[in-house]
Every structure is written in C-alpha cells, then in structure tokens.
C-alpha cells in the first residue's frame with residue numbers, strides 16, 4: 001500500500017476514528033476498493049468517512065461490501081460512527097519493519113477494543129483500580145544507553161508494586177491485578193508480537209496468541225508494559241520528537257529483561273559459559289527464554305561479544321530462534337478472562353452469543369477473548385532437551 005494518498009489507511013493518516021475507516025483498516029482495502037464493492041465512487045466513501053452523521057442508510061451495503069472481501073462485520077459495528085481513539089502512540093515490536101497492513105490492523109484493535117470489547121468484559125467482571133505510575137524518561141540518558149534506562153524503570157516499577165526481586169510467577173495475572181486491560185489477537189505476522197496503548201486513561205496490552213512459546217509471550221507482555229510506563233507521552237508519530245524506533249524498542253527490551261529477571265539476582269545464577277542445561281533450568285525458574293537470559297548476560301557484561309554471537313548461532317541451528325525452546329513452562333493465565341468466561345457459562349452463554357450485540361464477528365470476538373490464553377496445543381515430547 002502506498003504511504004500517502006487520500007485513499008490510503010496507512011499508519012500516518014488513520015487518526016480518523018470513523019467506523020468505515022477502521023473497517024477498511026481491518027480488511028486492508030482502500031477507499032477505491034470499498035467504493036467499487038459498494039457500486040459507488042471513491043469520493044462518496046471519502047465523504048462518508050469525513051462526516052459525523054450516522055451511516056444508517058448505508059449499513060446494509062457496507063456489511064455486504066466487506067463480506068465480499070471475506071470480512072464479517074455485523075450491522076451493529078457501524079452503529080458507532082466514532083470509536084475511542086488511543087491517546088498515546090500504539091507501540092509495536094519491530095515496528096520499523098512492520099508492514100502497513102499489520103499496523104493498520106493494530107490501529108483497528110486500538111480503537112475497537114476500548115470502545116466495544118473492554119466495556120463488554122466490564123459488564124460481567126470488575127477490573128481492579130488502575131495502578132500504573134508513569135516512569136518519566138530522561139531522554140538524554142536514554143540516547144546513551146536505552147537498555148539501562150529501561151532496566152531502571154523496571155526496577156522502579158518492581159519496587160513500586162512491592163514485588164521483591166525474584167521470579168514473577170504469572171505476569172498476566174500481575175498486570176491485570178493492577179488494572180491493565182489485556183486482550184489477544186490472532187495475527188499471522190511475525191511483525192506483531194503485541195502492542196500497547198492508553199485509551200481514556202486506561203492502559204491496554206494486546207498480545208498475539210499465535211506466539212508459541214509461553215516464555216516469549218511473557219517477555220512480549222513485559223515489553224509492552226515497559227512502553228506503557230515509559231512512553232505514554234510519545235505522539236503518534238514518534239519521529240516528530242526525534243526518538244528513533246530502535247531507541248524506544250531497546251528501552252522496552254531492557255525493561256522487559258530486567259522486570260522479569262533482575263540482574264542483581266540473576267547474575268548469581270547464570271553459568272560462566274553458555275550451557276544449555278543450565279540455561280534450561282534458569283528458563284524454568286525465571287520463566288523467560290534462554291535467549292533472553294543470554295541477552296541479559298551480554299548486556300550486563302557477563303558474556304563476551306564472541307560468546308554471545310556463538311550462543312545465538314547455536315540457538316539458530318537448534319531451531320530456537322523461530323520455534324519454541326525446549327523446557328516447557330506453563331503459560332500465564334488471564335484471570336479476568338477466566339472469570340468473564342465462567343460468568344458467561346454460569347448464565348448459559350458463550351462469547352460467540354454476544355458478538356452480534358457487541359458489533360464484531362463471532363470469530364473476532366473469540367480471538368480477542370480466547371478460551372485459553374496461550375497456544376497450549378503442543379506436543380510435550382518435543383520439549384525434551386537436546
């Protein structure tokens with residue numbers, strides 16, 4: 001998709017919160033394509049998306065048009081003309097290389113989840129009060145050592161939440177207990193591990209449920225938590241503030257590693273040379289990937305550049321870079337989702353029963369609130385250490 005032009009829904013110009021713009025962003029179609037599916041002209045769609053009046057008389061045509069592209073929106077999706085816009089940047093891992101279509105879908109979720117899905121959950125389950133303090137960033141120091149600044153923020157948050165310095169048994173449960181809204185997307189893109197944003201003073205994290213290693217999903221979650229506390233002030237176009245995406249990503253990585261495994265404690269447990277058995281035991285204890293442990297070692301000067309490179313070559317050859325690592329760990333669990341699903345079940349309901357009313361397809365709503373919060377359909381035998 002081109003990076004400019006009126007009919008584009010690229011990241012820079014999606015600031016519209018109009019239901020039709022968002023539906024296009026999700027379906028990955030331009031105004032011109034939508035117009036042609038509706039038997040209309042592109043200026044007609046442009047006018048529709050600019051206006052504040054409701055789109056009542058066109059709802060049938062819109063639903064049909066998207067269905068022709070294999071995307072289901074119930075008519076009720078178009079009942080909300082304007083969706084809640086995220087107040088902060090929607091931050092992605094690997095965003096610099098993230099295709100426009102994936103970013104557009106993330107923007108779709110960032111509008112739709114706070115408007116439609118979180119209120120649905122709150123009808124059945126009370127969220128804890130939000131307790132996520134901002135950790136203002138000294139950008140001058142961050143430019144010099146972004147990872148260290150991220151790690152500092154992680155220690156500050158651990159101290160503020162009174163977590164001590166040991167392993168965190170369940171990060172999902174923890175962030176939910178502090179009022180963060182957690183949801184899931186099923187996106188077959190390597191470019192989307194998760195993303196985070198603030199909407200109406202409420203922090204949201206969405207994780208890709210296709211992540212096949214629970215340890216990595218915890219890291220993704222901690223990474224996004226780092227964005228929420230450190231990067232709330234960033235404008236949608238971060239580059240306008242002169243901070244590169246790499247810098248922001250390094251800070252979030254540094255935050256995640258330190259939040260999950262504080263170096264002051266971890267340093268006493270790491271092997272002096274890379275040893276898969278020992279790393280596997282640490283993975284099991286701290287519930288982070290062996291690769292994240294090796295990165296922590298390297299970032300803190302406990303591993304030479306050469307040893308670090310060798311370790312990653314080995315991880316690559318063993319297939320751990322793309323696939324899950326050995327040493328199975330139990331996935332974290334969303335307590336809020338569990339309570340929500342149980343409450344529904346006690347009333348004889350399933351998530352799918354509420355989709356039409358909420359304004360999303362059954363499939364999309366079930367993806368956002370899955371029955372299980374991690375891909376657990378794994379063959380345990382394949383997790384023996386090699």
Ligand SMILES: [Zn+2]
Nearest residue numbers: 091092093252
């Ligand atoms: Zn990120």
